[in-house]
Amino acid sequence: MRNTFLYILAFLLLAGAAWFFLVRENDTVFSSDEAGFTVRDTGSITKIFLSDHAGSLTLTKTDSGWRVNDQYPALPASLHTLFEALHNQMAIGPVPQVAHNNVIRAMSVSATKVEIYGAGNRKIRTFFVGNEAADLKNTYMLMEGAKRPYIVGLRGFDGFLTPRYSPRLYDWRDRTVFNIAPDQIRKVDVTYPNNPDASFTLTAANNNVQLTPALPSGTPASNRMRDYLGFFQAVNAESYVNGTDGLDSLIAVAPSYANFRVTTADGRTQTANLYWMVATQRTSVEGSIRINGVRYDPERQYAVLNGRDTLVVQELLFHKLLQPRTMFYETANADTTTGTP
Numbered sequence: 001m002r003n004t005f006l007y008i009l010a011f012l013l014l015a016g017a018a019w020f021f022l023v024r025e026n027d028t029v030f031s032s033d034e035a036g037f038t039v040r041d042t043g044s045i046t047k048i049f050l051s052d053h054a055g056s057l058t059l060t061k062t063d064s065g066w067r068v069n070d071q072y073p074a075l076p077a078s079l080h081t082l083f084e085a086l087h088n089q090m091a092i093g094p095v096p097q098v099a100h101n102n103v104i105r106a107m108s109v110s111a112t113k114v115e116i117y118g119a120g121n122r123k124i125r126t127f128f129v130g131n132e133a134a135d136l137k138n139t140y141m142l143m144e145g146a147k148r149p150y151i152v153g154l155r156g157f158d159g160f161l162t163p164r165y166s167p168r169l170y171d172w173r174d175r176t177v178f179n180i181a182p183d184q185i186r187k188v189d190v191t192y193p194n195n196p197d198a199s200f201t202l203t204a205a206n207n208n209v210q211l212t213p214a215l216p217s218g219t220p221a222s223n224r225m226r227d228y229l230g231f232f233q234a235v236n237a238e239s240y241v242n243g244t245d246g247l248d249s250l251i252a253v254a255p256s257y258a259n260f261r262v263t264t265a266d267g268r269t270q271t272a273n274l275y276w277m278v279a280t281q282r283t284s285v286e287g288s289i290r291i292n293g294v295r296y297d298p299e300r301q302y303a304v305l306n307g308r309d310t311l312v313v314q315e316l317l318f319h320k321l322l323q324p325r326t327m328f329y330e331t332a333n334a335d336t337t338t339g340t341p
Contacts, residue, residue, distance in 0.1 A: 030093075030094075033143065033145070034094075034143055034147070035094075035143065036125065037091060037127055037143070038086070038088070039116060039124065039125060040087060042087050044119065045083075045116055045117070046121070048117070049115040050112055051113045052112045054167075056167050057168075057172060058070070059172065066079055068173055073173075073174040073176075074173070075171075078172050088154050088155050089152050089154050089161060091150040092150070093150065095150065099134070100148065103130065103140050104149065107149065111130045112128065112129045112162065112167055113126070127143045127144060128141060129141055129162055132159075133151045133160070137160075139151070139153070170242065173240060175237040175311060176235070177303060177305060177311070178233070178260075179233055179234055180233065181233065182229035183265075184264050185232060186203070186204055186205065186263050187261075187262070188228075188229065188260070188262050189262075190258065190259070190260055190261075192258050193255075193256040197325070198326070202228065208222070209222055209229065211328050213325075215329060220329060221329060224327060228327075228328070231320045232321070238311065238312045238313060240310070242309055244310075247310060251302055251304070251310070254275040254277070254296075255275065255276045255292075256276075258322055259272075260273075260274075271307065272303050273304045274313065276296040278296060278297070279296055280297065299314060299315050300313065301315065301318075
């Protein structure tokens with residue numbers, strides 16, 4: 001009995017030692033100097049610098065959340081996928097010697113440099129992210145100062161990780177169009193250039209909401225007005241399209257869809273001007289909208305925010321805001337069509 005106990009104890013000690021020396025670093029058998037791509041304590045990260053041959057950006061943790069280049073709020077979804085990669089990615093093995101030179105050559109041209117910082121601006125990691133590995137399920141990565149690149153994978157995910165480390169500004173900027181609490185709204189102007197009779201203004205003060213201009217007859221429904229002010233929360237866009245070739249020319253000739261102007265309690269004004277977007281190959285002929293002989297996409301529009309940024313927005317997300325003036329009257333049907341042309 002005593003011998004059996006000693007055998008079990010010896011086995012446990014050997015197993016523990018094996019785990020300590022072989023698995024504790026990034027859950028791999030490789031040294032952290034060569035393959036330390038995992039950052040377990042992502043909560044300690046305070047800054048991330050991403051760069052490639054075409055540009056760079058910095059993500060910084062602040063008291064009000066993560067920001068991009070100290071200018072814009074960071075997109076939560078992009079942060080989530082990045083931190084998931086940092087926490088769970090692990091080295092599967094070094095790149096085979098026969099492919100080493102080709103991988104290094106490719107990474108020297110297109111890799112993204114990643115610098116991770118912790119408290120006190122202390123650099124935690126620096127590594128390079130290449131393209132998809134030959135198996136199309138993993139990613140080539142190289143630690144700074146390492147002799148060999150590694151094939152790196154993510155538990156439960158078959159696909160390369162390069163997009164999660166994008167140094168492109170518009171992959172990281174928050175895509176919020178409106179996110180204003182109803183009690184912070186003082187005035188909403190909605191105009192439909194092709195249907196002026198549907199345009200309206202809501203003015204809020206002292207928990208009362210007034211509609212102008214009024215309809216010739218009917219009873220205004222104050223509850224519908226208050227509900228409408230609540231629609232200006234969590235209204236997001238699909239993507240930024242700033243810098244797209246020919247975009248200014250397209251918008252210059254596109255019919256106006258709707259214009260929003262929201263004034264808040266602190267005196268700030270936010271605007272969103274929507275324009276019809278020309279139909280693409282993804283738009284069905286039957287479902288497209290024809291205006292002056294041109295086919296437009298009924299599901300997506302361009303939105304120019306505050307006169308600066310241009311994004312693509314989905315009709316599905318904006319539909320609740322695209323209401324006509326008649327919607328705010330007791331006799332209005334809940335399915336009344338929008339004021340758009």
